[in-house]
Amino acid sequence: MLGHTLSILFLAAAALAAPGPKIARCSVANKQMPMPAGQTQLVNPTAPLSFIGLGLGVQNYTCGSTGTFTSTGAVAELVDISCVDASRYTALTDMVWAVWQKAPKSISIQTITKSLSSVDRSFASSLILGQHYFIPNPITGVGINPKWDFTSASLKGHANAFVVGAKAGNVAAPSNPAANVDWLMLNSIQGDLASQIFRMETRGGQPPSSCTPGTPDISLKYVSQYWFFGGAFSQ
Numbered sequence: 001m002l003g004h005t006l007s008i009l010f011l012a013a014a015a016l017a018a019p020g021p022k023i024a025r026c027s028v029a030n031k032q033m034p035m036p037a038g039q040t041q042l043v044n045p046t047a048p049l050s051f052i053g054l055g056l057g058v059q060n061y062t063c064g065s066t067g068t069f070t071s072t073g074a075v076a077e078l079v080d081i082s083c084v085d086a087s088r089y090t091a092l093t094d095m096v097w098a099v100w101q102k103a104p105k106s107i108s109i110q111t112i113t114k115s116l117s118s119v120d121r122s123f124a125s126s127l128i129l130g131q132h133y134f135i136p137n138p139i140t141g142v143g144i145n146p147k148w149d150f151t152s153a154s155l156k157g158h159a160n161a162f163v164v165g166a167k168a169g170n171v172a173a174p175s176n177p178a179a180n181v182d183w184l185m186l187n188s189i190q191g192d193l194a195s196q197i198f199r200m201e202t203r204g205g206q207p208p209s210s211c212t213p214g215t216p217d218i219s220l221k222y223v224s225q226y227w228f229f230g231g232a233f234s235q
Contacts, residue, residue, distance in 0.1 A: 026083040033227050041169035042185045045196045047230030053078035053129045055226050058219040063211035073134030073144055077109045080127040097203035097223040128153045138190050163193035173202050181205035195230030
């Protein structure tokens, strides 16, 4: 039953597939990030673009005493879409979201990315950039901060191929902000992977507006593009 469900999803998604990218770490010099209009919170970076990743994962929340959900971090697998034609970014993001959104809870993120490789070469294991997760703030020790870690995948062997970010700006998702998490701009506070990170073109991940204190924590699926600028590993 599980395999049948995935087969239906992948066959439907295959219509969007096209010849895959050449290889990870191609030039991204001509790629333009989709900056939302009419806002001042997200500012175009001055450093060159280094990587573009498609994140597939979950946003985690706990219900606070005030009756609202508070983020407790996220976990995601990042696929390198740097070499994919930019005209395909929206369709590729939508395709992955459609598959991930409908996949049974018993299927892991890694299983989804591995299975998607038969639909689009962007998901081949050699094009996995790395992982996204949260850690205690490495500077103050207070709170948690997002980390993008390429040390066990595309930049294995490079101990500093990671970046820990601190939010510098955010705007509500231009499309369906009640369902899609905010678009973000983050500055590096540790690591050599990038000087700035942008979370763009989000799908899902937004919690309900209220909750009952004491209810169980929740994990909500999401997909997002991550744009990395600067750092010591520019392509």
